[in-house]
Amino acid sequence: MKKIIPQLISVFLGFTFWGAGMVKLYAGHRFIGWIGPPWLVERLAEYELGLFAEFIAICQITIGFMLLTTRFKLIGSIMLLPMILNILMVTVSQNWAGTPYVLAILLLMNLYLLWQYRDYFQPLIDETFPINSLRTKSERTWIGHGIWLTGLIINLLSIPVSHSQLYLAFSLVGIGLLLSLLAFRLDRYYLS
Template structure:
């Protein structure tokens, strides 16, 4: 099966859209924790892992910058429209995290980071045709255009971003007003998920009806 068939397949497009959502969200909790200047782990400095994270935490601005980079990469992926720059940023950041988890023998964590690396590489392969103008040097080329996510997926990504950032914000306690806001965010996420999929199903039904 050619890349063009894979790229134009509606199921594959749906998988890639939600893979971007999933990977983008994965950076929010840890990224916000670093951005707000909080420690990422409570491990003792007597262990290599705890000592490493404490040393990074003590760098101050670098710790915040790393968190900001993670959050920005996640937001770019969630928007769908700027998913390629987000995937490139994600690859640069995750490559370091992946090597760290392997080098320091994180129990089980290296498996998660390895799966995330595979997912990011898949996303880059999915959009690799957009990189041709950058990789080509002083050459005239024609870049094949493939369907990009529709407006409903882009809008959904923006809604997910706002809600998930709030839910991932460190130090928020589920009491009083914040509890209701958290519940509201979850409800908005669920309704957005249902609405976007219903809209896709409805458009597909109309398309099949017109082709009949």
């Protein structure tokens, strides 16, 4: 039970931010997403900030994908912290009703994830490496990392495809997610 809760939180946060980024960039905003205004890119383009909004969406996709697939949940949760804080500051400064509370809950969930990995931060603070680690090293391979990265790239490539072939784009998303999840199996195969 102790390990399943961080996994579920990681998947939930990952789905939340991955979907929020995808819905901003997909044709007609036809993607699954429950937070974030899907019209953000168009609205910021009026102020010549469209490229910035696309960058934010791609960051949301990448960070969300790290958490959703749980392969890089520590890096993803570290990267998610400033993203949530920035979004929170925008919503507070714009006086959005309700959204800051939702973001505060997401922030607490992310802080819980970071707390689960607190012993990894000691070397960053001390600038030394621990002699004995309390954690067991999870075995991962470069082949698994490559397959995971291929899945992320396929997800990103589905965005321009969505503007001409929506169902093909959805298929690419599914293939990308499946590849990224299969990376764990490849690790086990090559390490056994």
